[in-house]
Amino acid sequence: MSLAILASALLGCGNGDSMESFGGPTMGSTYSIKYVRNKGLPGPKEVQVEVEKILADVDRQMSTYRSDSDIEHFNDLPANRCQTLPAPVLELVRLGEQLSEQSEGSYDLTVEPLMNLWGFGPQGREEKVPTAQALAEVMRRVGYHHLRIDGDQLCKDAAVEVDFNSIAAGYTVDTIAAKLEAMGIHNYLAEATGELKAAGKKLDGSAWKIALEEPRDDQQVAQRIIDVDGYGVSTSGDYRNYFEQGGQRYSHTFDARTGAPITHNLASVTVIHPSTLMADGLSTLLLILGPERGWDYAEKHGIGAFFVIRADTGFVTRTNQAFERLSGGKTE
Secondary structure: OOEEEEOOOOOOOOOOOEEEEEEEEEOOEEEEEEEEEOOOOOOHHHHHHHHHHHHHHHHHHHOOOOOOOHHHHHHOOOOOEEEEOOHHHHHHHHHHHHHHHHOOOOOOOOOHHHHHHHOOOOOOOOOOOOOHHHHHHHHOOOOHHHEEEEOOEEEEOOOOOOOOOOOHHHHHHHHHHHHHHHOOOOOEEEEEOOEEEEEOOOOOOOOEEEEEEOOOOOOOOEEEEEEEOOEEEEEEEOOOOEEEEOOEEEEOOEEOOOOEEOOOOEEEEEEEEOOHHHHHHHHHHHHHHHHHHHHHHHHHHOOEEEEEEEEOOEEEEEEOHHHHHHHOOEEO
């Protein structure tokens, strides 16, 4: 399932207010910003400069697809080494540790060697089921417990590699939203690689509306439309990036405890949360845990979640009271 933005036409009002928008490439995907420009607020070119500074910082610090990023320099280090890293990188490592502990190790930021082994990562060569020996070898380099923060340094006691793909976009959206607020922009929708945050109202005074789409390749079907004001929204799904071998479907989403892709019937999870960073990480965590463990986790922690589950007849959805309360949406 993916998120689609239902925006009104970009027209001006008689009082001089206007809807502005811009976007571009980022993180191997795209970003987009829409905001209501009231009198005295900066124009889109000025705002875009500030947004793209943030995007460049995140790319330089956290990208696993460029060899000169801060995190890739750390990933290249052997065991028992430390590296000074920017505060945002350490913040994400701390969050990763928290989510790992709460999921009993299923969620883990150090799964990049596994992703490469199975063919999904930046150094992945071929999508295939690895041998038991190869998997056991790689598992020695997986585990959040191998990481330790010492002041402004990140240290490792094994040759682990950190991958922020499950939370970097959410962090980016929150950082952009904070910049927009600091520039006096309070009615906006900020999106990066599908993660988004909306606040305030559109130009016509109506709510920002987001369509949650059914996970299908043949057509786009809106299963749910939600109103968003002051919240981040993130969807994680296993339905686009996968391969099949021996009649078994293998997703790009991994359970770090087993070292293997998830195989349950939870197709996607959408989380709504005040923090887009948390929504991003939690949608991945719930997807890993699956339809039963994930649901119990969401209920225990009061997380607004919308589940799409594979069934013999297609897809069925399940949503909890926290999601209903936060989204203000309606079933279509």
